[in-house]
Amino acid sequence: MIKNNYNKLTSITYTELEKIVGTDNISNNAEQLEKYGQDETEDFIFLAEVVIKPTTVEQVSAIAKLCTENKIPLTTRGAGTGLSGGALPIKGGVLLSMEKFNKILHIDTRNLQATVEPGVINYIFQEEVKKLGLFYPPDPASWGSCSLGGNVAHSSGGPKAVKYGTTRDYVLNLEMVLPTGEIIWTGANTLKYSTGYNFTHLMVGSEGTLGIITKIVFKLIPLPKQDLLMLVPFTNAEDACKAVGAVFMAGITPSAMEFMERDAIDWSIKYAGEVNFTIKEKWQALLLIEVDGNDAEILMKDCETISEVVQQHNCDEILFADSNEQKNALWKIRRKVGEAVKSNSVYKEEDTVVPRAELPALLNGVKEIGNKYGFKSVCYGHAGDGNLHVNIIKGELSDEVWENELPKGINEIFELCKRLGGTISGEHGIGMVQKPYMPVMFSNAHLQLMKQIKLVFDPSYILNPGKIFD
Amino acid sequence: MIKNNYNKLTSITYTELEKIVGTDNISNNAEQLEKYGQDETEDFIFLAEVVIKPTTVEQVSAIAKLCTENKIPLTTRGAGTGLSGGALPIKGGVLLSMEKFNKILHIDTRNLQATVEPGVINYIFQEEVKKLGLFYPPDPASWGSCSLGGNVAHSSGGPKAVKYGTTRDYVLNLEMVLPTGEIIWTGANTLKYSTGYNFTHLMVGSEGTLGIITKIVFKLIPLPKQDLLMLVPFTNAEDACKAVGAVFMAGITPSAMEFMERDAIDWSIKYAGEVNFTIKEKWQALLLIEVDGNDAEILMKDCETISEVVQQHNCDEILFADSNEQKNALWKIRRKVGEAVKSNSVYKEEDTVVPRAELPALLNGVKEIGNKYGFKSVCYGHAGDGNLHVNIIKGELSDEVWENELPKGINEIFELCKRLGGTISGEHGIGMVQKPYMPVMFSNAHLQLMKQIKLVFDPSYILNPGKIFD
Numbered sequence: 011m012i013k014n015n016y017n018k019l020t021s022i023t024y025t026e027l028e029k030i031v032g033t034d035n036i037s038n039n040a041e042q043l044e045k046y047g048q049d050e051t052e053d054f055i056f057l058a059e060v061v062i063k064p065t066t067v068e069q070v071s072a073i074a075k076l077c078t079e080n081k082i083p084l085t086t087r088g089a090g091t092g093l094s095g096g097a098l099p100i101k102g103g104v105l106l107s108m109e110k111f112n113k114i115l116h117i118d119t120r121n122l123q124a125t126v127e128p129g130v131i132n133y134i135f136q137e138e139v140k141k142l143g144l145f146y147p148p149d150p151a152s153w154g155s156c157s158l159g160g161n162v163a164h165s166s167g168g169p170k171a172v173k174y175g176t177t178r179d180y181v182l183n184l185e186m187v188l189p190t191g192e193i194i195w196t197g198a199n200t201l202k203y204s205t206g207y208n209f210t211h212l213m214v215g216s217e218g219t220l221g222i223i224t225k226i227v228f229k230l231i232p233l234p235k236q237d238l239l240m241l242v243p244f245t246n247a248e249d250a251c252k253a254v255g256a257v258f259m260a261g262i263t264p265s266a267m268e269f270m271e272r273d274a275i276d277w278s279i280k281y282a283g284e285v286n287f288t289i290k291e292k293w294q295a296l297l298l299i300e301v302d303g304n305d306a307e308i309l310m311k312d313c314e315t316i317s318e319v320v321q322q323h324n325c326d327e328i329l330f331a332d333s334n335e336q337k338n339a340l341w342k343i344r345r346k347v348g349e350a351v352k353s354n355s356v357y358k359e360e361d362t363v364v365p366r367a368e369l370p371a372l373l374n375g376v377k378e379i380g381n382k383y384g385f386k387s388v389c390y391g392h393a394g395d396g397n398l399h400v401n402i403i404k405g406e407l408s409d410e411v412w413e414n415e416l417p418k419g420i421n422e423i424f425e426l427c428k429r430l431g432g433t434i435s436g437e438h439g440i441g442m443v444q445k446p447y448m449p450v451m452f453s454n455a456h457l458q459l460m461k462q463i464k465l466v467f468d469p470s471y472i473l474n475p476g477k478i479f480d
Numbered sequence: 481m482i483k484n485n486y487n488k489l490t491s492i493t494y495t496e497l498e499k500i501v502g503t504d505n506i507s508n509n510a511e512q513l514e515k516y517g518q519d520e521t522e523d524f525i526f527l528a529e530v531v532i533k534p535t536t537v538e539q540v541s542a543i544a545k546l547c548t549e550n551k552i553p554l555t556t557r558g559a560g561t562g563l564s565g566g567a568l569p570i571k572g573g574v575l576l577s578m579e580k581f582n583k584i585l586h587i588d589t590r591n592l593q594a595t596v597e598p599g600v601i602n603y604i605f606q607e608e609v610k611k612l613g614l615f616y617p618p619d620p621a622s623w624g625s626c627s628l629g630g631n632v633a634h635s636s637g638g639p640k641a642v643k644y645g646t647t648r649d650y651v652l653n654l655e656m657v658l659p660t661g662e663i664i665w666t667g668a669n670t671l672k673y674s675t676g677y678n679f680t681h682l683m684v685g686s687e688g689t690l691g692i693i694t695k696i697v698f699k700l701i702p703l704p705k706q707d708l709l710m711l712v713p714f715t716n717a718e719d720a721c722k723a724v725g726a727v728f729m730a731g732i733t734p735s736a737m738e739f740m741e742r743d744a745i746d747w748s749i750k751y752a753g754e755v756n757f758t759i760k761e762k763w764q765a766l767l768l769i770e771v772d773g774n775d776a777e778i779l780m781k782d783c784e785t786i787s788e789v790v791q792q793h794n795c796d797e798i799l800f801a802d803s804n805e806q807k808n809a810l811w812k813i814r815r816k817v818g819e820a821v822k823s824n825s826v827y828k829e830e831d832t833v834v835p836r837a838e839l840p841a842l843l844n845g846v847k848e849i850g851n852k853y854g855f856k857s858v859c860y861g862h863a864g865d866g867n868l869h870v871n872i873i874k875g876e877l878s879d880e881v882w883e884n885e886l887p888k889g890i891n892e893i894f895e896l897c898k899r900l901g902g903t904i905s906g907e908h909g910i911g912m913v914q915k916p917y918m919p920v921m922f923s924n925a926h927l928q929l930m931k932q933i934k935l936v937f938d939p940s941y942i943l944n945p946g947k948i949f950d
Contacts, residue, residue: 118835118837119729120725120729120835120836120837121725121835121836121837121838121901122728122836123835143731164674165672165673165674165678166674167672171671171672172671175671176672176674178678178681179649188925188929190925192923192925194922194923194925194926197903198833198898198901198902198903198921199835199901199902200833200834200835200865200866200867200901200902200903200906201641201642201645201833201836201865201866201867202635202637202641202646202833202862202865202866202867202906202907203635203685203833203903203905203906204634204635204636204646204685204831204905204906204907204908204909204910205903205904205905205910205918205921206685206910206918206921206922206930206948206949207682207685207686207690207930207933207934207948208635208648208681208682208684208685209926209929211648211678211681211682211684212677212678212681212682214678214681215673215674215676215677215678216677220677231733232731232733255590255591258592259589259590261613261702261774263701263702304731305775305778308775308778361674363668363670363671363672363673364670365588365590365591365593365669365670366590366591366592366671367588367590367591368591392672395670395671395672396670396671396672397670397671397672428668431591431668431669431670432668432669432670433667433668433670433673433675434675435673435674435675436670436672436673436674437672437674438674439674440674440675440676448675448676451668451675452664452676453662453664455658455660455662455664456664456679459658459679459936459937460676460677462936463677463933463936464677466929466932466933466936467929478676478677479676
């Protein structure tokens with residue numbers, strides 16, 4: 011996969027890399043290269059020439075400088091849970107794993123901020139701040155294993171994003187290493203910032219193509235004291251989608267508003283184990299709706315309002331989770347859908363997003379396009395954000411159709427997203443797999459600007475080459 | 481002021497400009513040039529060679545193209561309420577006033593979004609969305625006259641930012657004209673976006689140096705139904721600053737948390753007229769604290785908690801505003817401080833911002849630095865955000881000291897901000913007046929990256945030249 015204009019790693023640079031990080035933190039054995047050549051995106055494997063695990067920012071700086079000088083591809087990896095191939099070393103070279111940057115450096119309860127290293131696992135961070143009565147809301151489905159640095163690189167969302175925003179909304183400042191080895195802070199540890207071009211926001215979502223994040227300053231908020239969870243079944247998936255918008259129009263902002271199609275539910279339950287309630291035959295879709303806050307009475311009132319709204323949209327009997335156990339069971343069904351689909355068939359996952367009220371049009375359009383091209387899709391996702399994960403299932407499709415016809419169908423889905431005011435990725439990023447579809451969203455002039463910005467930061471084009479655009 | 485490398489407007493290009501916008505929308509008479517040569521920054525006047533008021537995006541595109549081709553400076557202006565000289569045409573050329581882009585194009589109640597032109601006045605927009613039960617929170621002190629486009633260009637804040645964020649947090653998508661005349665949308669109308677480099681966030685706060693905004697898609701939220709306002713006096717300004725952090729640590733996020741020093745209060749009352757309560761001699765600072773929400777009982781509880789906290793920080797007797805009239809009177813005092821200071825003396829306003837809990841250290845530092853350099857300062861601002869507006873008063877200082885010594889003092893204030901984790905502008909922007917201090921915040925490598933990004937968008941360097949950096 012390495013293009014001619016990149017250099018191969020020579021024994022000299024391997025030795026130099028080894029000098030930087032020490033023998034224990036570098037490897038080029040086949041097993042390691044294979045392990046670090048995958049993420050959670052379909053079944054891709056791309057081998058780097060070396061896997062390196064720095065432990066200090068100075069080491070990262072030295073590695074970046076060396077790779078720039080020798081024009082060697084340098085791909086940064088968080089925990090490898092990405093869904094767009096962002097961490098795959100598709101041009102070979104150096105795979106830089108940030109897993110040893112795993113310290114929560116400071117939780118500042120005076121300013122409601124925390125400074126962390128990028129390799130910290132999302133869930134661990136959440137639990138640590140919770141102990142101090144604080145809350146870090148972004149919670150991707152992979153929160154148990156994904157890294158905060160990876161979350162920043164993709165502006166990851168999760169169920170709570172509908173009320174609390176995505177990772178972007180919590181990043182105040184970043185320490186980053188430029189490809190030259192220079193170390194800068196992107197901004198300041200402040201809630202307001204109007205001091206020249208905002209590099210913090212440029213870095214968020216840039217998928218490791220502009221610099222290497224070595225520290226993150228997050229904003230935290232007070233932890234809501236209570237939450238209520240309800241499961242709302244519908245016999246018609248479009249009704250469920252319509253109910254989503256109606257809840258917000260009634261003045262309620264739930265802390266989660268998740269949508270699952272029938273197949274998603276069945277597959278997830280089959281994969282994740284039994285549930286202690288009956289999934290009726292006639293249900294075609296579920297909404298999982300959570301409200302949170304500090305006052306139980308108000309939350310109950312919110313739930314009543316929501317109940318009225320969903321009933322107007324022909325829901326079946328609503329289930330309220332009456333224990334933490336039941337809440338966890340319901341969340342497990344939702345969180346495991348992705349893995350369940352993956353275990354079931356070859357598939358492609360699209361991360362479509364539209365303005366919330368266009369969700370019914372998106373869902374219908376996806377099904378129509380599926381009928382046209384002969385593919386089945388399993389849809390679920392963050393309906394409150396208009397963010398629908400469309401899992402296209404290979405099933406009985408021939409390799410020929412899968413390779414040649416499917417991209418046309420995906421193109422049509424993305425064109426529909428754009429027409430509805432949406433875009434081709436809400437929280438997974440472009441990485442490698444969505445790259446061919448960027449022209450659906452952007453004019454050539456727009457893409458050229460992106461490429462030139464890439465060159466400003468990374469003139470040798472060594473950082474995560476081949477991602478977002480060619 | 482025009483450097484040799486820019487061209488003067490020739491009669492040919494004036495005629496061409498006239499053809500684009502029509503005779504009624506172009507002028508080069510002295511009165512117009514003077515009027516559009518000022519904003520609210522100190523007493524600066526810089527004359528453009530022509531003032532032009534386009535009415536369509538196609539006109540803006542044609543103007544941009546013409547200026548690029550002829551290498552003529554092009555400075556975009558909103559309503560001219562800026563405090564950093566961002567809209568001043570310091571290199572001459574074309575002054576592009578967006579005042580005729582004044583339409584609210586669509587308020588989308590299904591998706592809680594609105595599409596507006598950039599010349600719409602902030603307050604008018606707020607009132608229009610309110611009629612539909614919706615809320616657009618950013619409310620700079622100049623809300624009655626500032627434009628939404630200018631707000632985007634500086635990521636303006638205002639009192640509500642402490643709970644609801646700044647303009648940045650409400651911009652979903654922008655239509656912008658590039659200097660080449662190309663028209664692009666920066667993103668999508670979605671709450672989540674992970675689709676390549678985020679141009680929406682790059683444009684916000686870029687002060688008209690990268691492109692010309694012609695449409696804005698804003699996120700809206702449901703309008704809170706109630707608010708309560710309390711005025712908390714302190715006999716010691718540092719106590720007031722300390723109380724600010726303590727309120728947040730008690731788990732309350734007020735919808736406003738404003739700080740005023742004694743002088744700011746006196747000057748504002750003198751300027752804005754009498755108030756219907758007594759300002760006691762011993763008061764050295766006031767906090768204006770607002771809470772909002774949908775439930776009166778909870779707001780009362782919040783106020784009780786706040787009262788307990790501020791009493792622990794030695795406040796004097798708390799005043800609750802008991803009518804809309806009194807609320808407006810209190811807000812008027814706060815909103816008029818800036819104008820009051822301006823009417824009183826030659827001054828310079830610094831827009832310092834630090835993490836909230838560092839506010840006492842910032843206030844003390846500002847006073848110490850003032851003592852060292854012999855200047856008096858009047859401080860007030862958005863204390864809940866750690867955003868302190870420091871008005872340095874010329875008073876009896878000699879021109880010599882004002883010109884040569886004061887910049888050293890300002891430099892020290894900004895160095896202090898940086899040391900405390902803050903920055904040199906929270907919401908006013910860099911524009912012309914803070915430009916010399918950028919090296920306090922940024923390394924040369926960092927500034928070079930900004931300049932190169934400028935060149936990616938604007939290779940002829942015609943857009944608002946001489947702002948943010950040289």
